[in-house]
Amino acid sequence: MKAISKRIRAWSLVSLGAVVTMLVMSLAVPFFTAPVMADEATKAATEAAPKVEMAKDIYFKTEGPVSGNPAPELKATDYPSYNLPYPLSENRILIWSIAQQHLYFGSFVLAVPIFCMIIELVGLLTKDPVMSKKYDDLAHLLVKISLTAYSVTAILGGLLLFSFITLYPDFFKYISSLFRPVMHIYALLFLAESGTLYLYYYGWDRMTHGFAKWVHACMGVLLNVFGSVLMMLANSWASFMMSPAGVDEKGRYLGNIWAILHNALWNPLNVHRIIGNMVFGGGIVAAYAAYKFLAAKTLEEKAYYDWMGYIAMFMAVGSLIPLPFAGYWLMREVYGFRQQMGITLMGGLLAWLFIIQAVLIGALFFSTNYYLFNGMERMRGAEKYQKYIKYILFLTTAAFLVWLTPHTLVMRPAELKAIGGQQHPVIGNFGVMSAKNGAVNTMIMTTIISFLLYQRSNKIVVVKWEAWGNAALMAMFTVALVNNWWLAIYGYFIPANVRVGLSVPQVIGTLTTLFIGSAINIAMMRGSKLTGPIEWGKISVRSQYALFSLAVSFTWLMALMGYIRSSVRLFWHVMEVFRDNSPWAFTHTIGFAANMMSVNVMAFWLFVLFVFWLGELTSKHAVAEARKEAARPAMAGGSE
Amino acid sequence: MDKIRRNAGPILYIVVCIVSIWFFYWFGAVYHN
Numbered sequence: 211m212k213a214i215s216k217r218i219r220a221w222s223l224v225s226l227g228a229v230v231t232m233l234v235m236s237l238a239v240p241f242f243t244a245p246v247m248a249d250e251a252t253k254a255a256t257e258a259a260p261k262v263e264m265a266k267d268i269y270f271k272t273e274g275p276v277s278g279n280p281a282p283e284l285k286a287t288d289y290p291s292y293n294l295p296y297p298l299s300e301n302r303i304l305i306w307s308i309a310q311q312h313l314y315f316g317s318f319v320l321a322v323p324i325f326c327m328i329i330e331l332v333g334l335l336t337k338d339p340v341m342s343k344k345y346d347d348l349a350h351l352l353v354k355i356s357l358t359a360y361s362v363t364a365i366l367g368g369l370l371l372f373s374f375i376t377l378y379p380d381f382f383k384y385i386s387s388l389f390r391p392v393m394h395i396y397a398l399l400f401l402a403e404s405g406t407l408y409l410y411y412y413g414w415d416r417m418t419h420g421f422a423k424w425v426h427a428c429m430g431v432l433l434n435v436f437g438s439v440l441m442m443l444a445n446s447w448a449s450f451m452m453s454p455a456g457v458d459e460k461g462r463y464l465g466n467i468w469a470i471l472h473n474a475l476w477n478p479l480n481v482h483r484i485i486g487n488m489v490f491g492g493g494i495v496a497a498y499a500a501y502k503f504l505a506a507k508t509l510e511e512k513a514y515y516d517w518m519g520y521i522a523m524f525m526a527v528g529s530l531i532p533l534p535f536a537g538y539w540l541m542r543e544v545y546g547f548r549q550q551m552g553i554t555l556m557g558g559l560l561a562w563l564f565i566i567q568a569v570l571i572g573a574l575f576f577s578t579n580y581y582l583f584n585g586m587e588r589m590r591g592a593e594k595y596q597k598y599i600k601y602i603l604f605l606t607t608a609a610f611l612v613w614l615t616p617h618t619l620v621m622r623p624a625e626l627k628a629i630g631g632q633q634h635p636v637i638g639n640f641g642v643m644s645a646k647n648g649a650v651n652t653m654i655m656t657t658i659i660s661f662l663l664y665q666r667s668n669k670i671v672v673v674k675w676e677a678w679g680n681a682a683l684m685a686m687f688t689v690a691l692v693n694n695w696w697l698a699i700y701g702y703f704i705p706a707n708v709r710v711g712l713s714v715p716q717v718i719g720t721l722t723t724l725f726i727g728s729a730i731n732i733a734m735m736r737g738s739k740l741t742g743p744i745e746w747g748k749i750s751v752r753s754q755y756a757l758f759s760l761a762v763s764f765t766w767l768m769a770l771m772g773y774i775r776s777s778v779r780l781f782w783h784v785m786e787v788f789r790d791n792s793p794w795a796f797t798h799t800i801g802f803a804a805n806m807m808s809v810n811v812m813a814f815w816l817f818v819l820f821v822f823w824l825g826e827l828t829s830k831h832a833v834a835e836a837r838k839e840a841a842r843p844a845m846a847g848g849s850e
Numbered sequence: 851m852d853k854i855r856r857n858a859g860p861i862l863y864i865v866v867c868i869v870s871i872w873f874f875y876w877f878g879a880v881y882h883n
Contacts, residue, residue, distance in 0.1 A: 424859025428866045435870050442878065468882035477878060 267464055268787065269455035269474060274464030278387055281461025281788035282380050289792040290377065300794040301377040303806070306776075308373050310769060310810045311817070312366035314490075316444075317483075317768070319363050320437045321491020322356035323407075325349070325525055327430040334427060348518060352495060353411050358821045360407065364400075381783050388456075388463050388470055389447060396443045403436040441487075442480050449475040452779060453547045454787050461787040474547045478540040485533045490768060492526025493761035498822055500754035503747075512747035519757055520585065520746075526760065527578050531657070531724065534571070534650050535717055542710065544778075548785070551778055557617070560774050562800050567774075568614040568646075570767045575653045577760040579606060582660045584753035589668035591741030598663065602656050609652035617641025639702075647713050648698025651720045655691060658724050662731045669738040679734040686727060690719035765814060769807035777803075 263276045282288075289301055297303045326349040333345030374382045386393060410429045417426040450456075456470030457463055463470075499519030506512045545552035556564055583599050586592035615637055626632065633641060640649075662683070673679065694716050701709040779785055781795045798806075854861065 421859045421862075424863050428863055431863070431866050431870055435873065438874070439877065466882075472882075480878065 265458035265460075265462060265464060267455065267469060268457055268459050269453065270469055272469075274458075274466055274469075276458065276462045277465040278457075278463030279384075281384055281457075281784065283789065284380055284791045286791060286793045288380055290379070297802075301792065302794060304377060305370070305373055306773075306806065307810060307813070308366065308370045310772060311814060312363065312370050313772065314765070314768070314810075314814045315359050315363040315366055315817075316441070317487045317490050318494055319356050319360045320441055320484075321487040322352050322359075322495070323410075323430065323433045323437055324488055325491060325495070325522075326352050327427070327434055328525070329521070330427050330430055334423065348521065350414050351518075353407075353414070355495070355498065355822070357407075357411065358824050359818075360404075362817070362821065381788070384461070384788065385447060385450075385784075388450070389467075391467055392443050392446065392471065396440060399436055399440050399443070403433065403440060406433045406436060438484065441483060442476075443471075445479045445483060446471045446473070446476050448775075449473050449479045451782075451784050452544075452551075452775070454784050457787060459787070461784065475540065475543055478536070478543045482533070482536040482540045485529050485536050486768065488529035489526045489533060490764055492522045492524075492529065493757075493764045494818065496522035496526060496757040497761035497818075498522075500757040501822065503754050504751065509747055514746075516588075516746045516749055519754065523578070523581060523757060523760070526764075527657070527661075530574060530578070531654055534654070538647075538713060551785075554780070555774060555778050559620075559780075559797060560778065561616070562620070563770060563774050563803075565614060565616050566804070567767065567770055570763050570770070571650075572610040572613060572653070573763040574760060574767075575606060575610070575657055577756045577763065578657055579603070579660045581753050581756040581760070582657075582664045584750050584756065585664055586667050587750060587753075588745050588748050589742065591670070592667035595663045595667060602660055606653055606656045609649040609656070612640045612645050613649035613653065615640040615645070642702070644698050644701030644709055644712070647701070647716055648694055651694045651716050652691065654720050655687065655694070655723055658720075658727060659687065662727060665731060666735065668741050668744060669735050670741060671734050671738050673734055673736060673738075676734065679730055683727060683730055686730075687723055690723045693719045762811065762815070765811045766807060769810050770804075773803055773807060 264273045265276050266273060291299055291301050292304075293299065329345050329349040329352070333342045333349065336342040336345060406429060410426070410433055413426060413429070417423055450470060450473050453474040454461075455473035456466055456468075496519050499515045499522055503512055503515040503519060506515055541552065541556070544555065554560060579602065583596075586596060617633065617638065621629070621632075631638075633639075639645070671679075697712045697716055701712050777797055779790075780797065781790050782788065783790045
């Protein structure tokens, strides 16, 4: 036995070493190429010393040696297209669909390892061996679901690459000349990620105890490092097209790859996308669990998938709460980079799409609250909190209505007349950003209140300071909400550049209720009496449809915001550097764009159902085992 | 020493996490000239 554990220990260390080596090798590429390039540069410099032309970086305003060709000036005939019926005759429609599907799957396979890393660690830190195994099995099941999606992502990535090369040859030649080392590192990291993923998945049953298990968890962390770096590199291409840096005004490369990488919108996009991936991945896993719950034949199955859906929903909503703040930062940086770009997005051509976004975000918060209210049915003793639901719902609805009120719309004369001017005389006042910030913070806080009540549903608080704890919670939420509303009103009376800063104290108030509120709530539940165990599986069917609603709304939201981010460049391939002279360099109508998004969303969900079904074929045995385990803690009381 | 050996797993995990966080700081937040 000891010999086996030693062998496993050695084997797991070798695996970890291999993973680290892959990481180092991938990232070492630029250090090998740099001296060669430097030699070439020195040689060129000595041969033709006076010829080195210096130019100014378009964004960083630093001087650099011109090291590349200017962005090409294309003609309509430079875009080879297929002779297909409209709209497929437009190359961008093909790229749009393929890129959207690639991004959906890429997002999913980046989010799943994040969940696995967290859930595996929770399993490691859980002292109850039954619950620990339950968490570990859930993490294992998630990787299994994502394996097929991983291959699909790679295939779609290949399809996207070929589409770029064949449909936009000049554009791709220019972009790849700038990002040459980045693209190579990307490909090598992809190899490293695949290797790590296979070691992580196939090593799961070998590395189950002690040190080997921790090594396995470390591989989970490194898998996420690879995944996140991959995403950041790919983000740099998209953000460069929106906010170019590292090139001069003609689009000539100035020799510093870091300047291109660190363009103005790169980091805001990185943060926003990582958080968005987690909401999206959580939504898909929750939808998978809901699908399995609805198809379940026995109470044990229902219990297992109800629990899985709850965990996935918890992850998704935990990420959804900070997501608007990251989005706000991204928009703020867009305005900072080019004010006109921000106005096109939120006050011009694309403003209607932002109203649709507001409605969808409202749908996410309503779905979440509805699921939590329904989730109280799992617990005896939750009745005492159900009377508060109507107040929470009222507050959320009021905030939602303010949140979706439009401000500046493109309207026909008849519509203008009906409304009474460009803005409605009364509710037009809710259309400005000051009101929106107040509204979204209110929606987030009501969701936090729902969650705190849900956590308490089956517990009787026994700590001596119960009255003080409740008073502190009440006071904190009251102060945060009043502070939030007061700042929203105050914002009407001060100039815009000052008002932007008000979002900070509003966010601080919301985050205080989230972190301090949760901490007080958890402290109050120390040693509390249970009114009964959580009866997993005893939840309405409607709640599972709320999970579907959450997942599909978010999928549509991603399609919408991806379109907005991309189409804000208008007739530029690379903003103000590389002009789009294709015959279709106009902006689509909102109706056409929305139909395209719907087609993409439906195609993706059909694809996902296929992936789930494939996962079913291979994992029936494993799930049966997991179900047996799942039945036990529900009987024992559970530590949830 | 024995304590370190007993907790080698968690220590390795924490080290990997710290190195990963440092890497993202170096890669994402530091401007390289």
